[in-house]
Amino acid sequence: MNIKAGQLLSQIDNPADLRKLSKEQLHQVCEELRQYIIDVVSVHGGHFAASLGVVELTVALHYIFNTPYDQLVWDVGHQAYGHKILTGRRDVFPTNRKYKGISGFPKRDESPYDTFGVGHSSTSISAALGMAMASHYKGEFDRQHIAVIGDGAMTAGMAFEALNHAGVANANVLIILNDNCMSIDPNVGALKEYLTDISTSPAYNKLRDDVWNLLGKLPVGKKFTRDMASKLEASVKGVVSKSSNLFEALKLRYFGPIDGHNIIKLADTLQDLKDIPGPKLLHIVTTKGKGYALAEKDQTTWHAPGLFDKITGEIFKKPVTTPQPPKYQDVFGHTIIELAEQNDKIMGITPAMPSGSSLKFMMEKMPDRAFDVGICEQHAVTLSAGLATQGMRVFCTIYSSFFQRAFDQAVHDVAIQKLPVIFCLDRAGLVGDDGPTHHGAYDIAYMRGIPNVIISAPMNEEELRNLMYSAQLPDNDMPYVIRYPRGQGVMPEWRTPFKAIKTGTGRKIRDGKDIAILSIGHAGNFVTEACKELLADGLQPAHYDMRFVKPLDTALLHEVFQTYDKVITVEDGTIVGGLGSAILEFMADNNYTASVKRLGIPDRIVEHGKPEELHRECGYDAAGIARTTREMMKDKITVTV
Numbered sequence: 001m002n003i004k005a006g007q008l009l010s011q012i013d014n015p016a017d018l019r020k021l022s023k024e025q026l027h028q029v030c031e032e033l034r035q036y037i038i039d040v041v042s043v044h045g046g047h048f049a050a051s052l053g054v055v056e057l058t059v060a061l062h063y064i065f066n067t068p069y070d071q072l073v074w075d076v077g078h079q080a081y082g083h084k085i086l087t088g089r090r091d092v093f094p095t096n097r098k099y100k101g102i103s104g105f106p107k108r109d110e111s112p113y114d115t116f117g118v119g120h121s122s123t124s125i126s127a128a129l130g131m132a133m134a135s136h137y138k139g140e141f142d143r144q145h146i147a148v149i150g151d152g153a154m155t156a157g158m159a160f161e162a163l164n165h166a167g168v169a170n171a172n173v174l175i176i177l178n179d180n181c182m183s184i185d186p187n188v189g190a191l192k193e194y195l196t197d198i199s200t201s202p203a204y205n206k207l208r209d210d211v212w213n214l215l216g217k218l219p220v221g222k223k224f225t226r227d228m229a230s231k232l233e234a235s236v237k238g239v240v241s242k243s244s245n246l247f248e249a250l251k252l253r254y255f256g257p258i259d260g261h262n263i264i265k266l267a268d269t270l271q272d273l274k275d276i277p278g279p280k281l282l283h284i285v286t287t288k289g290k291g292y293a294l295a296e297k298d299q300t301t302w303h304a305p306g307l308f309d310k311i312t313g314e315i316f317k318k319p320v321t322t323p324q325p326p327k328y329q330d331v332f333g334h335t336i337i338e339l340a341e342q343n344d345k346i347m348g349i350t351p352a353m354p355s356g357s358s359l360k361f362m363m364e365k366m367p368d369r370a371f372d373v374g375i376c377e378q379h380a381v382t383l384s385a386g387l388a389t390q391g392m393r394v395f396c397t398i399y400s401s402f403f404q405r406a407f408d409q410a411v412h413d414v415a416i417q418k419l420p421v422i423f424c425l426d427r428a429g430l431v432g433d434d435g436p437t438h439h440g441a442y443d444i445a446y447m448r449g450i451p452n453v454i455i456s457a458p459m460n461e462e463e464l465r466n467l468m469y470s471a472q473l474p475d476n477d478m479p480y481v482i483r484y485p486r487g488q489g490v491m492p493e494w495r496t497p498f499k500a501i502k503t504g505t506g507r508k509i510r511d512g513k514d515i516a517i518l519s520i521g522h523a524g525n526f527v528t529e530a531c532k533e534l535l536a537d538g539l540q541p542a543h544y545d546m547r548f549v550k551p552l553d554t555a556l557l558h559e560v561f562q563t564y565d566k567v568i569t570v571e572d573g574t575i576v577g578g579l580g581s582a583i584l585e586f587m588a589d590n591n592y593t594a595s596v597k598r599l600g601i602p603d604r605i606v607e608h609g610k611p612e613e614l615h616r617e618c619g620y621d622a623a624g625i626a627r628t629t630r631e632m633m634k635d636k637i638t639v640t641v
């Protein structure tokens with residue numbers, strides 16, 4: 001379907017075209033940009049509500065600043081669709097997040113306007129500050145550096161670390177705090193309450209008006225002078241003590257809050273702020289999903305709704321005739337409640353993904369035992385460690401790629417102290433459309449080197465339940481990782497009775513001849529499929545579901561290497577340091593020789609696309625496994641004519 005951009009938008013091939021328009025025409029540009037996002041995302045999918053909320057900001061930024069010379073960094077980048085459309089990617093926008101299409105996030109090698117690659121939150125202030133410091137060093141004093149960060153992303157430690165530095169750095173950086181009171185789910189924490197207070201407090205509103213009056217007195221086109229700056233500071237002091245404004249206390253000039261949907265006010269304000277040197281923060285208030293009523297009303301659902309009918313708002317579900325297996329996240333979400341009903345020491349922690357991880361079920365049912373702590377993975381892990389010191393059995397659920405943030409906490413606070421925190425690493429493996437920033441590729445590799453840690457992965461829903469059950473039993477006194485992928489499992493009837501799985505034991509799924517395939521986790525199902533194909537060819541591979549990467553099931557591995565001289569390992573994770581590497585180490589340590597082929601995520605960045613497309617590209621879908629098996633078995637295949 002050919003989706004047409006509106007009359008003005010279709011003529012904006014880059015921000016220079018936008019800058020030729022009058023300020024009054026910006027209203028129409030905003031309207032057309034919003035409509036184009038709705039038209040394309042409804043048909044092609046992607047993040048939705050966040051981009052709608054920053055339409056006016058996006059237009060104002062590219063109108064006022066000289067991008068890409070002035071450097072604009074979007075935090076997370078899920079809200080940057082308008083930015084992509086205005087910066088030369090309007091016509092390819094329908095390929096957004098598709099295999100070989102443009103990325104759903106800003107990406108440096110995609111456009112000079114994408115100054116910094118993003119996907120994970122709370123990096124924008126550090127990155128923009130780095131750019132600003134480099135400009136200062138190079139004498140590029142006319143260059144502007146802008147970080148756009150949401151109220152959710154602002155809750156992360158990294159953002160505070162950057163603010164702490166920005167306030168004293170001699171650098172020209174503007175931080176725009178896009179406050180919509182939402183993360184993916186409603187934002188949480190004291191900062192959120194503080195921002196609400198600022199936005200509603202009469203003292204701050206008076207301060208804001210004074211500041212705007214002062215700015216309004218600036219002669220058009222005249223630079224903001226030191227004199228003006230000191231008057232502005234005096235006005236700030238006159239209304240509230242500087243130390244009572246968090247950002248002022250951190251030595252950033254604070255402006256706002258202002259209405260982030262008033263395009264003219266935004267443009268004027270940005271124009272004024274351009275002339276104020278040094279670190280400063282503009283607080284804007286916006287509505288996530290602005291301009292699409294259903295999204296404004298249910299912002300969590302419309303964060304990334306999937307395909308929908310833009311007129312009726314109906315979100316399309318895949319038509320299904322047979323009972324479907326649940327998503328792994330939902331098996332986690334329901335199972336933790338069942339376990340918590342039996343074990344009053346169980347608690348649940350998620351850093352900002354209550355819906356995505358399905359911990360929200362427990363948060364609703366047991367609000368004193370399950371918590372969203374904001375986009376704070378490091379805190380989530382050490383908090384879990386603290387709870388564990390007091391005998392709590394904590395299930396800390398984190399997306400595999402976001403868990404990378406908390407590696408040191410996993411080592412220093414959990415593993416060294418041998419605290420039995422249970423890490424449920426959701427979205428492990430290739431996640432699909434979100435691409436390389438979100439693939440859960442590395443967790444096995446980076447956790448495997450840490451002593452005292454158990455690493456497991458279920459092949460199906462039943463195993464996930466049983467691993468969760470086993471991890472919380474009193475006889476487990478070790479940190480316990482359970483990794484599982486995005487999306488559905490394979491068992492429609494998944495509410496199976498709990499059975500303990502002995503740590504470090506795998507299982508034989510099928511006996512075979514000549515070759516054994518060892519898999520970990522959900523990818524074992526690709527092996528099952530491949531085996532069906534191979535059996536039809538007359539080949540008989542054995543299949544073992546290892547279940548644990550650490551400790552390995554050594555008894556099972558001795559059986560494998562004493563029986564088979566050809567082995568394939570399959571994992572939905574990097575082959576560098578993953579299950580395959582662990583098997584090679586076992587072989588070396590035990591003087592086994594066999595031909596081994598490792599299948600998994602290769603040692604390169606895998607881009608975005610549907611998981612099936614990516615598994616195929618990486619050669620560990622069923623067809624790839626069957627192909628590798630045939631190649632290894634070439635000498636054994638007899639061709640009958």
Ligand SMILES: Cc1ncc(C[n+]2csc(CCOP(=O)(O)OP(=O)(O)O)c2C)c(N)n1
Nearest residue numbers: 050119120121150151152153182183184352
């Ligand atoms: C480190 C990390 N943790 C979690 C996420 C998942 N995530 C993506 S967007 C988002 C909400 C961000 O909220 P905010 O910054 O306020 O932006 P908004 O969507 O409200 O515009 C979250 C939690 C992430 N991208 N990175």
Ligand SMILES: CC(=O)[C@@H](O)[C@H](O)COP(=O)(O)O
Nearest residue numbers: 076078119304356427434486
């Ligand atoms: C931008 C971001 O980080 C999240 O919105 C992420 O895309 C969610 O992924 P899931 O769709 O797998 O929950």
Ligand SMILES: [Mg+2]
Nearest residue numbers: 150151152182
């Ligand atoms: Mg927000």
